[in-house]
Amino acid sequence: MFRTLFLIAVALPFALYAQDTGWPRDIAHDTGELTLEQAPQRIVSTSPSLTGILLAIDAPLVATAATAVGPLTDDKGFFHQWAQAADAQGVAVLYPNLQFDIEALIGATPDLVVASSTGGDSGLDYMAELDALGIPAIALNYADQSWPEMARMLGRATGREQQAEEAIASFAAYSSDATARIAVPKGGASIVGYDIGGSWSIGKSDSPQAEILTALGFTVEPLPENLRGAVTRSSDFDFISRENLSAAITGETVFLLAGDERDVAAFMADPVLANHPAVLSGRVYPLGKSSFRIDPYSGRQMIDTVLEHLPTQ
Amino acid sequence: MTRGRRFWLAFGLAVLLLVMAASLAVGSRHIPLPVILDALRQPDPRNDLHLIVRELRVPRTLLAALAGAALGMAGAMMQALTRNPLAEPGLLGINAGAAMAVVLGIALFELSDIAGYVWFGFAGAGLAGAVVVLLGRAHDTGSDPIRLVLAGAGLSVVLGALTGILVLNAPLELFDALRKWTAGSMEGRGLDVAAVLAPAVLAGGLLAAGLAGNLNAIALGQDLGRTLGVRTGRVWVLSCLTVMLLAGAATAAVGPVGFVGLLAPHAARIICGPDHRLILPASGLIAAFLLLTADIMGRVLARPEEIAAGIVAAILGGPFFIILVRRFRLVGS
Numbered sequence: 001m002f003r004t005l006f007l008i009a010v011a012l013p014f015a016l017y018a019q020d021t022g023w024p025r026d027i028a029h030d031t032g033e034l035t036l037e038q039a040p041q042r043i044v045s046t047s048p049s050l051t052g053i054l055l056a057i058d059a060p061l062v063a064t065a066a067t068a069v070g071p072l073t074d075d076k077g078f079f080h081q082w083a084q085a086a087d088a089q090g091v092a093v094l095y096p097n098l099q100f101d102i103e104a105l106i107g108a109t110p111d112l113v114v115a116s117s118t119g120g121d122s123g124l125d126y127m128a129e130l131d132a133l134g135i136p137a138i139a140l141n142y143a144d145q146s147w148p149e150m151a152r153m154l155g156r157a158t159g160r161e162q163q164a165e166e167a168i169a170s171f172a173a174y175s176s177d178a179t180a181r182i183a184v185p186k187g188g189a190s191i192v193g194y195d196i197g198g199s200w201s202i203g204k205s206d207s208p209q210a211e212i213l214t215a216l217g218f219t220v221e222p223l224p225e226n227l228r229g230a231v232t233r234s235s236d237f238d239f240i241s242r243e244n245l246s247a248a249i250t251g252e253t254v255f256l257l258a259g260d261e262r263d264v265a266a267f268m269a270d271p272v273l274a275n276h277p278a279v280l281s282g283r284v285y286p287l288g289k290s291s292f293r294i295d296p297y298s299g300r301q302m303i304d305t306v307l308e309h310l311p312t313q
Numbered sequence: 314m315t316r317g318r319r320f321w322l323a324f325g326l327a328v329l330l331l332v333m334a335a336s337l338a339v340g341s342r343h344i345p346l347p348v349i350l351d352a353l354r355q356p357d358p359r360n361d362l363h364l365i366v367r368e369l370r371v372p373r374t375l376l377a378a379l380a381g382a383a384l385g386m387a388g389a390m391m392q393a394l395t396r397n398p399l400a401e402p403g404l405l406g407i408n409a410g411a412a413m414a415v416v417l418g419i420a421l422f423e424l425s426d427i428a429g430y431v432w433f434g435f436a437g438a439g440l441a442g443a444v445v446v447l448l449g450r451a452h453d454t455g456s457d458p459i460r461l462v463l464a465g466a467g468l469s470v471v472l473g474a475l476t477g478i479l480v481l482n483a484p485l486e487l488f489d490a491l492r493k494w495t496a497g498s499m500e501g502r503g504l505d506v507a508a509v510l511a512p513a514v515l516a517g518g519l520l521a522a523g524l525a526g527n528l529n530a531i532a533l534g535q536d537l538g539r540t541l542g543v544r545t546g547r548v549w550v551l552s553c554l555t556v557m558l559l560a561g562a563a564t565a566a567v568g569p570v571g572f573v574g575l576l577a578p579h580a581a582r583i584i585c586g587p588d589h590r591l592i593l594p595a596s597g598l599i600a601a602f603l604l605l606t607a608d609i610m611g612r613v614l615a616r617p618e619e620i621a622a623g624i625v626a627a628i629l630g631g632p633f634f635i636i637l638v639r640r641f642r643l644v645g646s
Contacts, residue, residue: 068482197492198500230341232618241341241617242500243369246361271368275359 029138030117039159040112047116052082052295056167063094081297113137183313187252188221207236208294221251254278258292285309325598336374378601383563385600388574393528402560403571405465409472410441411564434565439557513562520555528589570623572630
């Protein structure tokens with residue numbers, strides 16, 4: 001049922017959006033409305049979280065902000081999942097460490113700046129500055145929308161609606177292929193953010209990670225209702241205390257957000273979780289480090305990681 | 314020891330045990346009292362609630378009590394040694410030194426285990442303490458608190474800035490760990506941390522007990538101390554080592570916690586009088602009580618969120634510190 005719904009959702013025709021056959025066109029975004037006279041030719045992204053989607057729809061991206069160099073990135077600060085695609089397209093580093101640099105941005109002479117309105121790479125602070133300088137910019141919220149929705153919005157803003165639909169369909173096909181191969185274990189599954197910077201969280205059923213797992217045939221179990229009052233903050237994930245963790249994980253299979261083998265070992269060795277069915281049956285799996293933020297590239301990596309760790313048929 | 318003072322020490326110990334019991338009872342998950350008692354008396358490894366009590370609440374309680382005791386004793390020794398009512402590990406740069414060294418250990422050597430970075434805490438506390446003592450010329454101007462406080466404050470600022478640079482440039486997962494450690498939180502630290510802290514506190518406590526009599530003489534001033542036959546140089550070195558051991562271990566275990574080491578000795582002096590054989594254990598007891606109370610309040614005040622004990626301790630200690638400074642100014646003028 002979920003699988004069918006997912007396939008229907010990703011195959012929805014672009015008719016849901018206003019049919020733009022030409023330019024100029026108005027782009028509604030989180031801080032206002034931008035009128036673009038023609039399809040942008042020099043796009044810069046100040047949000048590494050959105051860069052992957054821009055690359056997936058073949059947008060003419062010339063530069064992107066880089067994040068701090070670490071295990072999730074190459075030596076430039078490009079996320080591993082899309083670094084290769086960015087290099088192949090010759091995308092430059094706009095500025096490193098997410099340290100906003102207005103001079104670098106002006107120097108890139110963009111005809112469209114794509115910014116985020118949420119998260120650690122939010123560009124809300126400088127949208128007014130860009131507007132004052134006459135630099136066309138849009139701010140999008142990737143926290144409350146799936147990447148296909150984002151791809152369609154960016155497709156419309158860049159005149160690449162068709163490429164956006166192709167990227168979505170290609171991902172759906174990739175997911176379907178994996179679904180046919182995977183042997184889904186009985187019982188529900190929980191997505192757990194385990195000790196990420198000292199936090200513990202449970203993925204919601206409509207989180208981007210849950211949508212992919214649902215498409216693969218899993219039933220994602222959210223936080224039980226009786227723990228709703230124990231939630232400290234909520235986004236795609238409900239954050240709870242470590243004391244509540246064992247009661248919060250209701251799935252018999254556990255997937256660890258942004259987790260690798262070391263995180264699985266830590267989860268299995270956690271004395272507070274020793275009696276959990278998933279631990280007792282050894283059904284604790286990583287989703288991979290890049291699963292933290294889902295785009296067409298990290299989504300594929302997440303599917304690959306699930307396939308790698310679960311029995312196939 | 315008079316009967317009255319013995320009573321106060323016994324009373325303090327009883328109160329501390331009560332607060333420790335409260336610490337076991339309070340948490341984000343409701344656990345009935347009989348279950349808590351069962352978890353302590355007849356632990357059932359198949360019972361999740363028993364696991365929470367034994368694996369999370371017991372270590373947390375022990376940690377807060379041990380770290381508090383260490384900071385209280387360290388503060389009392391420093392105040393006696395420098396004859397400075399404002400002396401405490403946080404104010405004199407020792408916490409900042411330990412914090413900087415621990416951050417170095419975590420960021421540069423990727424040490425995730427306290428058994429690894431506790432030595433950095435010791436070394437950082439010792440180096441910072443030595444630098445402050447030298448800059449403040451505490452060994453020969455023990456009666457001049459201003460110079461020492463300025464030296465400590467200056468060093469704290471410098472080390473704090475350097476620590477900030479290290480933390481901000483650390484990889485993301487290290488940054489999160491450091492951020493949590495820096496807040497002075499008891500949450501998520503297990504018995505392994507308490508196991509490292511306990512021997513340090515025991516050794517520091519024994520050293521402090523051995524030095525208490527000499528501290529009584531030194532508290533009268535260097536010259537008078539020498540006149541009374543105290544080998545002031547040796548007492549200074551041993552006391553500095555003790556402070557380094559106590560403050561370094563506490564800071565490495567729970568992060569930099571301020572004010573506790575300042576408040577407790579003053580409260581201890583009010584209750585016990587000027588005898589360091591009483592001030593040191595009383596200061597340890599009171600500081601353990603304060604940090605434990607701060608931890609419990611942090612769990613209760615912002616439910617279901619938690620506020621780190623170090624932050625609560627600072628909020629509680631701030632007003633007291635202001636009162637102390639005002640009073641001190643009146644005395645000094």
